[in-house]
Amino acid sequence: MSKYIKSKYLQYIECTQDIFFVYHSLFNRHKIVNKYSIAFLSLFDEPFDISELSNLPESFHALFDEMKYCYFIIKTDEKERDLLKAKFNLSQYKDLSKLPLETLGLTVTKECNFACKYCMSNHLLDLSKNFGSNSNMRFDIAKKSIDFYVDILKKKNQKKLSIYFNGGEPLLRFNFIKKVINYCTEHYSNKFEIKYSISTNGSLLTDEIARFFKVNNVDIITMSLDGPKSTNDLIRLYRSGKSAYNDIIKAIKTIQKHSNRKKGIYTTLCNENFFLLNEQFLDLCKDELSLKNIHIEPDLVNLLDINPEEICNKIFNLYNYGKSINIIISCSLFRPFQNIFNDMLKMERIGWCAAATGHSIDILPSGQVSRCCYSTKNFGNFSQIAHIINSTEWEKFIIDHSYGNIKRCKGCEIEGACLGGCFLTEESDAFNDKDQLLYHRCELFKYMTKKLIIDWVHKRFQTRNKDC
Numbered sequence: 001m002s003k004y005i006k007s008k009y010l011q012y013i014e015c016t017q018d019i020f021f022v023y024h025s026l027f028n029r030h031k032i033v034n035k036y037s038i039a040f041l042s043l044f045d046e047p048f049d050i051s052e053l054s055n056l057p058e059s060f061h062a063l064f065d066e067m068k069y070c071y072f073i074i075k076t077d078e079k080e081r082d083l084l085k086a087k088f089n090l091s092q093y094k095d096l097s098k099l100p101l102e103t104l105g106l107t108v109t110k111e112c113n114f115a116c117k118y119c120m121s122n123h124l125l126d127l128s129k130n131f132g133s134n135s136n137m138r139f140d141i142a143k144k145s146i147d148f149y150v151d152i153l154k155k156k157n158q159k160k161l162s163i164y165f166n167g168g169e170p171l172l173r174f175n176f177i178k179k180v181i182n183y184c185t186e187h188y189s190n191k192f193e194i195k196y197s198i199s200t201n202g203s204l205l206t207d208e209i210a211r212f213f214k215v216n217n218v219d220i221i222t223m224s225l226d227g228p229k230s231t232n233d234l235i236r237l238y239r240s241g242k243s244a245y246n247d248i249i250k251a252i253k254t255i256q257k258h259s260n261r262k263k264g265i266y267t268t269l270c271n272e273n274f275f276l277l278n279e280q281f282l283d284l285c286k287d288e289l290s291l292k293n294i295h296i297e298p299d300l301v302n303l304l305d306i307n308p309e310e311i312c313n314k315i316f317n318l319y320n321y322g323k324s325i326n327i328i329i330s331c332s333l334f335r336p337f338q339n340i341f342n343d344m345l346k347m348e349r350i351g352w353c354a355a356a357t358g359h360s361i362d363i364l365p366s367g368q369v370s371r372c373c374y375s376t377k378n379f380g381n382f383s384q385i386a387h388i389i390n391s392t393e394w395e396k397f398i399i400d401h402s403y404g405n406i407k408r409c410k411g412c413e414i415e416g417a418c419l420g421g422c423f424l425t426e427e428s429d430a431f432n433d434k435d436q437l438l439y440h441r442c443e444l445f446k447y448m449t450k451k452l453i454i455d456w457v458h459k460r461f462q463t464r465n466k467d468c
Contacts, residue, residue: 003076006044010072011413013450015457022072026080026404026416028340029070032457037063047076084404087345101389102162102354103197104149105362106142107373108176109168110135114201115239116224118270118299120374120424121168134366136173141367142180145382149361150188152386161192164199166362166373171204181216197221201236202251203244210258220255222295223248225265228284231276235268252289264293264328271305274314279321286325294322295330298444301428303436308443316451336417336445337452344416350403352419358398361389371397376427408438418445 013021020038023030031037040063053060067073071080112121146163153161161184165177177198184194196218205220213220226232229245236244255263265285269277285291296315298304304311315331322329344350351357355372362370368378369388377397379388388394399405406420421441429438 003047003049004044004068004073005047005076006041007071007074007080009080009415010041012038013453015454016461019457019461021453021457022070023340024071024416025413026084027071027344028342028416029072029345030340031066031070031072032460037067040064041067041072044073081404083345087350098156099358099389100156100158101149101152101359101361102160103164103360104146104162105164105166105360105373106137106145106180107166107168107362107364107370108137108142108170108173110365111172112167112169112201113172113203113238114169114236114244116201116236117272118235118268118302120301134364135168137176137363137365137367139176139179141363141365141382142176143183145363145367145385146180146184146188148382148385150192152389153192159192161188161194162197163194164197164360164362164373166199169201169204170198171200171209174204174209178212181218185216195219200251201244201248202255203238203247205251205254207254207258210254214258220263222264222266222293223251223255224268225249225252225285226267226270227273227277227281231273231281234272234276235270249289252291256290264291264295265289266295266297268297268299269304269311269315270299270302274304274306274311277314277318279318282318282322282325282327282329286327291327293328293330297331298333298441300422300425300441301437303440308440308447311444312448312451316448316455331448332422333444333448334452336414336419336449337456339417339419340414340449340453344403350419351398351401352421352423356398356401356420356423358389358394361385372424374424376430412442412446414446414449417449418442421445 007024009025009027011023011025015021018035020033020035021030022033022037022041040060050064053064064073074080110121112119150161163180163184170177181196188194194217196216197220198213198218199221200223202223212218224236225248226235229243232245232248233243236248238244252263252265267277282294285294296318298311312333315329315333319329319331354360355362355375362373362375363382364370364373364378367382369380369382369385370378379391379393401420401423403416403419409415409418409420412418425437425441429435
């Protein structure tokens with residue numbers, strides 16, 4: 001008979017004295033179990049001959065099948081990472097020519113009228129000099145990049161054309177954006193479903209621009225507001241030092257006036273505003289701005305002088321308060337918890353974001369191709385897009401950042417749920433020749449995941465008890 005042993009990827013979280021959340025840290029298969037199931041699993045601390053189960057009640061056989069399905073218990077000669085290799089070989093990632101491209105990013109300018117202290121563009125791109133001497137993208141670069149991109153979409157038989165405008169502050173070049181959109185409308189609107197998106201600080205948004213965006217299906221990705229006026233002014237200012245708060249508020253209301261959808265905001269937690277952001281800020285967002293969504297994110301490229309537990313507790317408390325006033329609080333620190341309910345052996349996408357999985361590509365003002373508008377790495381000239389996305393270098397980046405292949409993540413308690421996080425944090429550390437920021441970010445992910453799991457289990461059992 002075969003011998004079985006407990007998987008080395010098995011993780012336990014004690015939620016109450018008798019209830020445990022048990023999961024496989026590679027595959028995310030999970031169960032809520034009691035202490036008797038934990039005792040059963042302990043039988044497999046050493047290789048166990050399952051013929052010995054024949055003397056146990058039938059319920060133990062059923063429990064064994066459940067634990068085996070979840071890979072909590074495996075054959076002694078079974079290697080779980082081999083399953084990941086098999087999954088990769090069967091996925092779309094094995095043949096890059098079949099990998100769908102979802103978005104073409106155009107970094108239309110390096111320039112910005114703001115001087116935000118945590119700006120990724122200032123931090124990473126200025127460090128890498130990735131823009132070169134070209135601050136603004138020429139129209140011929142944008143036009144030819146779109147043409148090359150469309151040729152790729154045609155070969156992949158894709159019918160959706162998605163373009164993302166970013167910067168810098170892209171609205172400094174609204175006429176350029178308008179020219180690009182008009183070009184796409186004239187040449188491709190009868191062949192593709194076209195969608196645009198843009199990141200903007202909102203300071204230059206007018207009724208005219210908002211109307212143009214609505215007519216042309218341009219989605220304004222949530223703008224940033226980092227607290228009430230006195231707090232926001234510590235971080236988000238014009239380059240002149242002037243307060244930007246009133247212009248941001250005006251922009252939020254302009255978006256709402258010209259859109260049927262309620263928009264949200266992006267709030268960055270950094271050293272300057274951490275202890276100043278509280279429930280009153282959420283009240284302001286609801287009562288004065290009628291917002292329904294707030295994304296709260298710890299600074300991605302600068303280290304907070306605050307321990308991970310305190311950061312997670314603050315975000316968690318704001319999340320719960322938001323629920324009480326019908327505001328949805330999101331955060332990338334929630335993602336591993338959300339992913340843990342996805343069976344990774346059945347998932348198709350196996351990376352943190354579209355840039356990490358090769359589903360998007362960005363063109364810098366110089367015409368260089370990058371994986372992300374903020375990345376320090378470029379792969380060549382825009383005229384070589386078709387070659388780049390099928391190159392060994394591009395494939396290596398995707399593989400190195402795909403689930404199960406990220407060296408620094410191997411053996412982590414949430415490896416299959418976290419998927420490595422944003423690679424920009426890794427790039428920032430590389431320039432500083434340290435792993436400080438990356439380590440801090442990993443601790444945030446692990447602490448928040450455990451906290452959310454315990455909270456979820458508690459609420460699940462509270463609901464059951466109410467129904468009884």
